[in-house]
Amino acid sequence: MLEELNGLWELLTSRGIPSTILLLLSLFVLRWIAMRYVRRERRLSKELKLRWQNVIKNIFVLAGCIGLVMIWAPQLRAFALSLTAVVVAIVIATKELILCVSGSLLRASSSTFVIGDLVEYGGHTGYVMDQSLLTTELQEVDEVSGLPSGNQIVLPNSLFLNHPVKNYSHLRPYTVHSFSLHIDASQAAAVDALMMAAEQTAETISRSTASEREFEQLPKWKRQLLKTSAPKVHLGSTNIGKIAFVISVICQEAKAMEHQAEIARVFYRILAKEAGEKTPA
Secondary structure, three states: OHHHHHHHHHHHOOOHHHHHHHHHHHHHHHHHHHHHHHHHOOOOOHHHHHHHHHHHHHHHHHHHHHHHHHHOHHHHHHHHHHHHHHHHHHHHHOHHHHHHHHHHHHHHHHOOOOOOOEEEEOOEEEEEEEEOOOEEEEEEEOOOOOOEEEEEEEEEHHHHHOOOOEEOOOOOOEEEEEEEEEEOHHHHHHHHHHHHHHHHHHHHHHHHHOOHHHHHOOOHHHHHHHHHHOOEEEEEEOOOOOEEEEEEEEEEHHHHHHHHHHHHHHHHHHHHHHOOOOOOO
16 A cells, blocks of 8 residues: 555656646646737737637647657657557457448548449449448349349448449449340240340430430540440340340430330340230230
């Protein structure tokens, strides 16, 4: 007990405490004198007085901080060594949280996407519903139909550090909408007619999406991407032996699924006609 009291007395009588008190009193008195002089100076306007008062306040705050650091430098050095071990332990324990915050900063600095964009990252596709410092919330979109599935996905922002992000809304208000339609290999005779119908419908939709004037008002990089991206129709195959028509069309983002349904109706109507089936009314 006696040793603890002796230690406390040494701390109170050390150079740090008296010097700190003397510094703060000196700064307080000097600040009061300077403020009083500015307030009583009649040659200064009201706005100029407020400006000088703010400058004086900031100067004395800065002087106080510098003075305290100089007075307590030896103690701060010893404290920093102890703090280092604590910080290392905290970093190890909160590694995932730090990665999430780092991913959030990366996303914000690169302007990767905003709320409402359709994105794909970390193996998930959906519309961005909310963003926070640690997580990003997506409204999941079914990869086959392109329609919202009704599921909510909450992903950690740490995924931004090691997964690429695809933003399907970067050409907003327009988009290059890609999807595929399939037929059986036994219906290969209808391929030419289906290709022609899909190309004509996609071309019509692309031309009617926006007027030339609206198109020219877009940034140059958007115009260039839209001109070189669509409309296109490619043939392919699926892993179950079906023939796939991969169709890309320029359209307004809000009407992408509507245009997909329109092309699908034309596509399967032609298929039914080629197969000799009666088209439903």
